[in-house]
Amino acid sequence: MRLSDSETAVARTSDRELVVTRTVRGPARLVYEAWARPELFRRWWVPEGCGLSILSYDADVRTGGSYRLEMAHVSSDRPMAFFGKYIEVVPNARIAWTNEEGDDEGPVTTVTFEERGAETLVTVHELYPSKEALDAAIESGSTSGWDQQLRQLEALVADLDNQAKNG
Amino acid sequence: MVQYQIDSLDASFAALSDATRRGVLARLARADASISVLAASFGMTLTGMKKHVSVLERAELVITEKVGRVRTCRLGRRGLESEAAWIEEHRRLWAARFDALENLVAELKLKEEANAPE
Numbered sequence: 001m002r003l004s005d006s007e008t009a010v011a012r013t014s015d016r017e018l019v020v021t022r023t024v025r026g027p028a029r030l031v032y033e034a035w036a037r038p039e040l041f042r043r044w045w046v047p048e049g050c051g052l053s054i055l056s057y058d059a060d061v062r063t064g065g066s067y068r069l070e071m072a073h074v075s076s077d078r079p080m081a082f083f084g085k086y087i088e089v090v091p092n093a094r095i096a097w098t099n100e101e102g103d104d105e106g107p108v109t110t111v112t113f114e115e116r117g118a119e120t121l122v123t124v125h126e127l128y129p130s131k132e133a134l135d136a137a138i139e140s141g142s143t144s145g146w147d148q149q150l151r152q153l154e155a156l157v158a159d160l161d162n163q164a165k166n167g
Numbered sequence: 168m169v170q171y172q173i174d175s176l177d178a179s180f181a182a183l184s185d186a187t188r189r190g191v192l193a194r195l196a197r198a199d200a201s202i203s204v205l206a207a208s209f210g211m212t213l214t215g216m217k218k219h220v221s222v223l224e225r226a227e228l229v230i231t232e233k234v235g236r237v238r239t240c241r242l243g244r245r246g247l248e249s250e251a252a253w254i255e256e257h258r259r260l261w262a263a264r265f266d267a268l269e270n271l272v273a274e275l276k277l278k279e280e281a282n283a284p285e
Contacts, residue, residue, distance in 0.1 A: 007262075007265075008258055008261050008262035008265055009258070010254050010255075010257050010258040010261065011254075012250075012254065018257075020257075020258070020261045022261065022262070022265040024265060024268060024269045024272060025269055025272065025273065026269070026272035026273065026275075026276055027276075030272045030275045030276055030279070031268065031272055033275065034268055034271050034272055034275065035268075040271060040275075043267070043271055044264060044267035044268040044270075044271050045264060046264075047260060047263030047264055047266075047267065048263075048267075050260070050263070122265070122268075124261070131198070132197050132198055135196055135197045135198065136197055138196070138250055138253045138254075139193060139196040139197065
């Protein structure tokens with residue numbers, strides 16, 4: 001097994017953009033195939049142990065085609081649906097799609113595959129309609145972080161309080 | 168030193184224990200705002216909002232800067248850490264995905280080689 005965690009990089013490259021990069025062993029056409037063929041895609045998209053499972057996935061990966069992904073999370077009774085359209089599909093090189101599940105205009109995601117020797121550089125680029133939209137995406141994902149910080153803080157304060165009383 | 172830590176924790180805890188102040192942090196996570204804009208969006212007096220902001224400021228959750236007659240508030244060091252934490256969480260998700268993708272590609276490659284004509 002390869003210790004590859006640190007090879008995946010995520011950066012907020014501007015107010016509206018988030019970029020994920022990773023070099024994957026193997027030729028671009030196979031990496032593309034694993035992404036574009038639904039029966040292969042569902043084998044890697046949801047990491048084990050994250051509490052998510054794929055209920056259904058339909059994708060017509062060609063320019064103008066659409067997709068719909070439904071997932072269940074252990075903490076929720078209701079399935080989550082993700083859907084949108086493919087804006088541009090260039091086999092073995094690039095796939096761009098819209099994310100239309102939110103109330104507001106969603107980001108456009110573009111993934112590119114660049115072969116480098118025996119490996120392929122995969123770049124996932126997400127372009128949000130505004131700074132506020134990306135901030136909100138980060139905020140909604142980190143709200144639970146605040147709760148956790150608060151709980152940790154509470155525990156720590158209680159600890160210190162006890163120490164002070166006993167000391 | 169220990170006293171300083173307790174003071175700092177007290178400040179953070181006190182700052183986060185109030186619903187309005189948590190709301191202000193969530194609002195500033197979306198965009199910087201002046202005290203008067205914050206007061207208006209939370210239906211409070213300017214004086215009331217100033218008090219909340221100074222509590223957040225002492226806890227280093229918010230930074231304020233006065234330009235002309237307007238005092239603008241933005242997330243402070245600790246507030247920004249939540250963005251860094253989100254990015255790290257996002258990175259881990261993608262790292263796990265890409266590991267699985269790479270295993271799958273290796274499997275496809277083996278199949279392809281097995282099926283290739285001699």
